[in-house]
Amino acid sequence: MTTLTTTDPRTGTSRDTDLTKTGAEEVAAITEHASAAFAQLHEQPRSWRAGLLRALADGLEADRDGLVEAAMSETGLPEARLNGELSRSAFQFRLFADAVAEGGYLEAIIDHAGPTPLGPGPDVRRILVPIGPVAVFGASNFPFAFSVVGGDTASALAAGNPVVIKAHSSHPVTSQRSFAALERAAAAYGAPAGTFGIVYGQKAGSALVADPRIAAVGFTGSLSTGKILQRIIDERPTPIPFYGELSSLNPLVITAGAAAARTAALGEGLFTSVTGSAGQLCTKPGLAFVPAGAAGDELVADVVSRASAAGAQTLLNARIHSAFDEIRSRLIGDGQARSLVAPQHGDAGFSLTPGVLEIDAADVTAAVTEEAFGPLVVLVRYRSIEEIRTALQAVPHSLTATIHSTAEETQQRAALTEAVTPLVGRIVYDGFPTGVRVSWGMHHGGPWPATNTQHTSVGVTAIRRFLRPLAWQDAPADVLPAELRDGTVDLPRRVDGVLQLAGS
Structure with a gap:
């Protein structure tokens, strides 16, 4: 096995770590665990998932000093910047927890059976459901906000999906420590094993994207690498969504x-x-x-x-x-x-x-x-x-x-x-574009080659990338998710064309 090195960009000095590149068999085992975790995560109510997201934020805060110290030695970024970025990551988890608890992101809709201008209509109910295990590629320039504990991880998990992270080669120790913080907090909360996974090395990243159990990819990095990952996806028997933030000049x-x-x-x-x-x-x-x-x-x-x-x-x-x-x-x-x-x-x-x-x-x-x-x-x-x-x-x-x-x-x-x-x-x-607010209204995306998607990678609506719509027609109540059953519910939804608030 190949031992990974880490380099301090302030000095150019490299040293060995205790990390090794992830082999193909190990990648497959990690994605298999993620697939098993997906089935369990899917069964949990939104309140449970919101609690998990808050527990992960607390887990990051608990290891703040160690995380920042590791990131300083691998990125050369100043302590104040890294502390702010870690606070941003914790805030993202908590903001997504609020969104999950509120429930509007699910776009729940009920059209009861009855007469329509086109004749009798069936009962149709629609909601967004998790897409499956998500591969997230860490970015070099944001060791927290766009890496292991970043927005792609937070939004994919908020949607109800396990996450397998490809650690960035520029900060492997920071990646490992960030992953350990998430894994500890998730285990303490009672999340299933396989909720999080991590792989190291370029070949492992390619194997991860090609793995049939991976349902979507989130990537922040260069246009050239993004194109390589897209080619791997195109060669899969079943292509999957690739959400890449790739290149931007920002006039x-x-x-x-x-x-x-x-x-x-x-x-x-x-x-x-x-x-x-x-x-x-x-x-x-x-x-x-x-x-x-x-x-x-x-x-x-x-x-x-x-x-x-x-x-x-x-x-x-x-x-x-x-x-x-x-x-x-x-x-x-x-x-x-x-x-x-x-x-x-x-x-x-x-x-x-x-x-x-x-x-x-x-x-x-x-x-x-x-x-x-x-x-x-x-x-x-x-x-x-x-x-x-x-x-x-x-x-x-x-x-x-x-x-x-x-x-x-x-x-x-x-x-x-x-x-x-x-x-x-x-x-x-009359301002400057650096500094992206984490909020409900933010859109961090753009036409190709800035991104290859109409979605955002920052803010609450980033969750939409890792969900898919599913409709039930004339379904018995016992097979419906709680959010689509008749009666009072804890989220806003549209019923027979009328928007109803939670508690209605």
């Missing part, structure tokens, strides 16, 4: 009025958004449209000044570190962007300083719109809204678009909103 537009009115604030906000977490966020604005002219020149100078004075930041791993240089070189060579601030490598580990590129809007092509994971921004100088519209056609569809304007620029704001609406899943006004 940001600053109007002439905003540039003149809020130069320093915009410079600070843009620079902070680009360099937060060393620019390794899926919502980082990689392309910023800045007006030509004096106000735009002053804003560019502000961003350049901040980047020139900034110290080196640690990137997550050697692959991201080397890819950053390669992509930046392509943006300059093939994309014809001009370098305003050249990044400098730090003294130790996988660190570097921020970089700033500039290009005219008329010169924007697909060659300058490659996502660079790290602290780099391309400033696009434009002279008209029409130039922005044209340049946006070369920008891959994204998770977000951001518009900064003044109160008086209503026409410009409307035109820009119209231009970006087909391209993204979230539009931000």
